[in-house]
Amino acid sequence: MFHHRHHHLNHDKILAIVPAYNEEEGIEQVIASLQKYAPYADILVVNDGSTDDTRLLAENAGAAVLHLCSNLGIGGAVQTGYRYAAEYGYDYAVQIDGDGQHDPADLAKLLCCMRKTGADMVVGSRFIEKEGFQSTFARKLGIDLLGGLVTRLTGKRITDPTSGYRLCNRRAIALFAQQYPTDYPEVEALVMLDNCQLSFQEIPVVMKERQGGVSSISPLQSIYYMCKVILAILMMKTRKKKMWEMSHET
Amino acid sequence: MKPDIYLFSFIISLSFAATILYLIRNQKLKEQYALLWLTLSVMMMVLTLFPSILDDVARRIRIEYAPSLLYLLSVVGILFILLHLTMAVSSLAQRNVELIQTLALHECKIHALMKQNGQSEKEEGTEGQRAND
Numbered sequence: 001m002f003h004h005r006h007h008h009l010n011h012d013k014i015l016a017i018v019p020a021y022n023e024e025e026g027i028e029q030v031i032a033s034l035q036k037y038a039p040y041a042d043i044l045v046v047n048d049g050s051t052d053d054t055r056l057l058a059e060n061a062g063a064a065v066l067h068l069c070s071n072l073g074i075g076g077a078v079q080t081g082y083r084y085a086a087e088y089g090y091d092y093a094v095q096i097d098g099d100g101q102h103d104p105a106d107l108a109k110l111l112c113c114m115r116k117t118g119a120d121m122v123v124g125s126r127f128i129e130k131e132g133f134q135s136t137f138a139r140k141l142g143i144d145l146l147g148g149l150v151t152r153l154t155g156k157r158i159t160d161p162t163s164g165y166r167l168c169n170r171r172a173i174a175l176f177a178q179q180y181p182t183d184y185p186e187v188e189a190l191v192m193l194d195n196c197q198l199s200f201q202e203i204p205v206v207m208k209e210r211q212g213g214v215s216s217i218s219p220l221q222s223i224y225y226m227c228k229v230i231l232a233i234l235m236m237k238t239r240k241k242k243m244w245e246m247s248h249e250t
Numbered sequence: 251m252k253p254d255i256y257l258f259s260f261i262i263s264l265s266f267a268a269t270i271l272y273l274i275r276n277q278k279l280k281e282q283y284a285l286l287w288l289t290l291s292v293m294m295m296v297l298t299l300f301p302s303i304l305d306d307v308a309r310r311i312r313i314e315y316a317p318s319l320l321y322l323l324s325v326v327g328i329l330f331i332l333l334h335l336t337m338a339v340s341s342l343a344q345r346n347v348e349l350i351q352t353l354a355l356h357e358c359k360i361h362a363l364m365k366q367n368g369q370s371e372k373e374e375g376t377e378g379q380r381a382n383d
């Protein structure tokens with residue numbers, strides 16, 4: 001846990017949170033490319049109750065591994081990573097999918113944007129420059145719908161609300177460590193940030209098609225998720241905006 | 251014929267209440283959830299003992315067919331109990347998530363401590379050897 005701690009410029013501690021559920025085909029490659037292209041970041045794989053060798057492979061590849069004893073889903077897994085980041089005092093935490101969709105080389109871009117704009121969260125969007133793997137037609141339709149809704153609700157333009165490639169600063173880490181939606185959390189997290197008066201910023205990245213394994217969402221499930229997410233963000237919008245205080249932080 | 255049916259319903263609701271008390275006694279039912287069920291069974295008993303209450307109330311709120319008031323009340327009662335259960339499940343799910351996360355974080359901490367411990371023991375061992383040399 002305490003090994004391979006490299007420090008980036010300004011000695012900021014950076015944690016890469018890699019949620020992984022049955023990703024034995026791709027996890028080694030993701031860790032290797034993180035070690036190669038973002039050597040300044042500590043790698044934390046959150047093994048979300050995988051039934052395959054994900055945990056062993058990740059440990060052998062030199063990552064710290066949190067093992068969830070049963071499957072919590074992406075939100076629960078990612079939140080464990082944020083709780084870890086908050087506990088060990090990381091300055092930045094970046095979410096990177098365990099299936100190889102996200103390119104660790106883009107992390108430098110995200111960091112640069114965060115330092116320049118002072119946003120609390122920076123999201124990598126594949127739809128700004130429309131390069132690399134886009135999405136299937138139906139999925140893009142859903143993403144556009146959610147993006148439009150979030151844009152309207154928060155007043156900030158969002159093109160890729162479901163992107164899981166996001167970098168958080170201390171304030172956002174502390175918020176997410178305390179509350180984070182359980183399933184299909186990305187869209188809700190944006191509205192949550194806005195509700196707590198934290199800012200976010202999108203920058204273009206290039207995503208690849210997933211390297212191995214299967215997507216966790218079937219068509220029927222995506223309809224359910226659409227309804228669930230829309231309900232959640234509309235309800236969230238009715239709550240009062242409240243300044244987020246990092247009260248539990250020293 | 252009529253009194254028999256009322257007696258029969260009374261026996262049913264009585265045994266229902268008895269079952270609930272039995273479950274509480276054996277700690278198979280938490281009191282917080284049992285209270286709702288107990289209230290329901292007491293109401294059932296009262297209605298079977300004094301069925302005229304139902305007729306009176308139905309007449310007063312202008313329901314012509316009294317048993318339909320009974321159905322309405324029971325459906326509303328069951329809905330509330332179901333809602334209560336769903337709330338309980340939601341809270342349980344949330345706690346379960348927190349528990350699993352905390353477990354994973356602690357497990358990781360224990361591994362790190364054990365590793366540290368093992369290393370310091372090893373270091374002590376080599377120092378001891380050096381002293382011996």
